[in-house]
Amino acid sequence: MLAKYSTALVDNPKAMKQFPFNIASKFFSKNILNASQAQIESFKSFKHIGDPVSDRLVECMHRIGAPSRKMFNQALENGIETVENPPQELIDFFATVDSFPYWVDHNRLERATKTYEIVGQEALSIFIPGLAVSYIAPTANQVLLRSGDLYKKAGKRAVETLNWFNEVTAPNAMSHRFGTGYKACIRIRMVHAHMRKAMQSRTDWDFDQWDQPIHQVVYTATILPFALLATLGANFSGLISTKSDRENIFHLWRLIAHVVGVHPSLIPTNEQDIWRLTWIELDQVFIADETSAMLGGALWQALDEILPFEQNKLFGRIQYKLAHNYIATLSNLMLGKEIAAALAFPPASATGAILVGGTFAKNLVMTSVARVLPHGTSYLRTVKSKQRKALMNKIIKNTGADLSYERG
Numbered sequence: 001m002l003a004k005y006s007t008a009l010v011d012n013p014k015a016m017k018q019f020p021f022n023i024a025s026k027f028f029s030k031n032i033l034n035a036s037q038a039q040i041e042s043f044k045s046f047k048h049i050g051d052p053v054s055d056r057l058v059e060c061m062h063r064i065g066a067p068s069r070k071m072f073n074q075a076l077e078n079g080i081e082t083v084e085n086p087p088q089e090l091i092d093f094f095a096t097v098d099s100f101p102y103w104v105d106h107n108r109l110e111r112a113t114k115t116y117e118i119v120g121q122e123a124l125s126i127f128i129p130g131l132a133v134s135y136i137a138p139t140a141n142q143v144l145l146r147s148g149d150l151y152k153k154a155g156k157r158a159v160e161t162l163n164w165f166n167e168v169t170a171p172n173a174m175s176h177r178f179g180t181g182y183k184a185c186i187r188i189r190m191v192h193a194h195m196r197k198a199m200q201s202r203t204d205w206d207f208d209q210w211d212q213p214i215h216q217v218v219y220t221a222t223i224l225p226f227a228l229l230a231t232l233g234a235n236f237s238g239l240i241s242t243k244s245d246r247e248n249i250f251h252l253w254r255l256i257a258h259v260v261g262v263h264p265s266l267i268p269t270n271e272q273d274i275w276r277l278t279w280i281e282l283d284q285v286f287i288a289d290e291t292s293a294m295l296g297g298a299l300w301q302a303l304d305e306i307l308p309f310e311q312n313k314l315f316g317r318i319q320y321k322l323a324h325n326y327i328a329t330l331s332n333l334m335l336g337k338e339i340a341a342a343l344a345f346p347p348a349s350a351t352g353a354i355l356v357g358g359t360f361a362k363n364l365v366m367t368s369v370a371r372v373l374p375h376g377t378s379y380l381r382t383v384k385s386k387q388r389k390a391l392m393n394k395i396i397k398n399t400g401a402d403l404s405y406e407r408g
Contacts, residue, residue: 009034013283018336021282024232028246029275035283043266043280046216047139051261053096054193060089062197072190076183097186097259098177104255109175112252115245116169118367118377119234120384121391122359125323126233127162128303129331130225132296132343133286137221139210141291143199150294155302159401164188165226166392168256185259187405192219192261219262220277221285227253228274233334236356238363246271288342296343303327308394325352326359 012034015021025033035043061068064087071083071090080086080094119126135141147153164184167173173181192214199205199213231246241249250271257267268274307323310316329352332340337347370376396403 007036007038009036010040010283013279015282015286015336015339016279018338020232020333020336021278025275025278029272031272033276033279035276035280040280040284043217043284046263046266047211049216049263050196050212050214051189051193051216051219053093054189054261055196057089057093058190058193058197060087076186077178097189100177101255101258105251106175108248108251109255110171111245112248113169113171113173114381115241115249117171117381117385118239119237119388121387122234122237122239122363123166123230123388124162124306124391124395125327125330126230126237126334127165128158128299128327129334129340129345130229130233131158131161132299132331132345133225133229133335133339134222135295135299135343136286136288136292136339137218138287138289138291139285140214140218140221141289141295142205142210143195143213144295145291146199146202146204147195151298151301154295154298155305156399156401158299158302159306159395159399160403163392163396163401163403165230166388169252174252174255174259181256182259184405185256189259189261191405216263216266217285219257219260220266221281223253223257223260223262224274224278224281227268228278229334233330236330236333236360238360239367240364243271250274286339288339292342293344296345300343300345302399305399306395308391308398322351322355325349326355327352329353329356 009032016025016033057072061072068087068090071086075083075086075090075094080091080098083090116123135144144150144157167184168181170181173179173184176182196212196214205213227250231241231249235241247270250268250273254267254269258264266277268277303324304311307320309320309323311320324346328340328346329348331343331345332348333356335343335345341347366380367377370380373379395401
């Protein structure tokens with residue numbers, strides 16, 4: 001029993017001893033990240049917790065039926081005070097999501113979204129390995145495997161998630177309760193709650209082995225890729241971020257985590273917290289198994305559907321092949337060779353290394369020049385945003401992605 005509360009620090013998990021996490025953690029975090037066994041036990045206790053206020057609302061919606069969805073949508077768009085005779089569960093839910101934390105710094109939110117705008121269409125290449133890393137969380141995989149049509153839905157699911165990422169990181173999207181990103185966070189919170197109820201009612205869900213479906217630890221495992229790995233990927237792409245840039249991004253994701261229902265005890269508050277959470281996730285959650293290869297392989301195959309190139313033409317086939325090499329190499333840089341292989345991603349290639357190096361140099365020069373020209377950075381953000389929007393329109397059309405959040 002005493003060992004459970006030991007303050008002795010646990011040795012680094014294997015992934016923290018390997019590239020890129022061994023280098024990046026030392027470069028971006030100056031402090032020791034190792035957790036004690038007591039901290040690990042505390043973290044593991046959240047595997048038994050879902051999102052109680054959302055779960056109670058879902059139970060209510062199933063009990064009331066169609067009118068409850070109409071009331072939810074009205075409260076979401078116009079406020080709970082506009083709903084006539086709302087059930088207590090709906091009142092309680094919106095009391096939670098309407099709470100705008102005192103610690104939110106609007107200037108930092110604005111600066112974070114400006115940093116994201118600079119990423120442009122490179123967001124897709126960065127996003128693919130960022131999404132894939134969530135597939136080395138076996139418990140979360142069990143939910144996805146039961147959603148049906150593993151290979152058929154992989155591309156569509158990826159694009160829907162990328163669209164959500166774009167919504168919550170867009171300018172002014174999270175700056176107030178009725179911002180488009182804020183509402184998207186509320187909607188995805190309810191999608192997770194509906195999925196959790198669906199899994200709980202299945203006879204093949206093993207609570208002893210997988211704990212609560214979509215539990216709090218899984219919540220943090222899905223936020224980390226979008227907050228930390230996306231930032232690392234941007235740096236590998238020549239979009240170098242300063243410590244101030246990174247702290248602004250993590251501040252934005254602190255708010256996103258709050259709105260989507262992450263327990264306050266698990267929400268990182270700064271870059272140091274992000275790395276501590278990464279350490280404990282790699283130790284306790286990100287442990288690849290056979291389901292990782294299944295979902296990672298399905299995502300990789302879905303690039304055939306996602307990438308907007310005309311493969312019936314020679315030039316389109318060349319573009320497609322180069323994009324594959326680029327994403328594979330970037331993925332190996334962002335995740336490390338072992339994790340990329342566990343996800344059934346191809347290894348890095350010489351062609352991919354040349355493309356990643358070229359992209360790094362191009363973006364580094366472009367952003368450096370933009371910073372010294374009058375209004376240069378503002379102009380670059382505008383151009384990059386247009387390119388990213390055009391790419392998204394193409395891949396949404398290619399995959400037939402459902403952007404309605406009605407999947408739950």
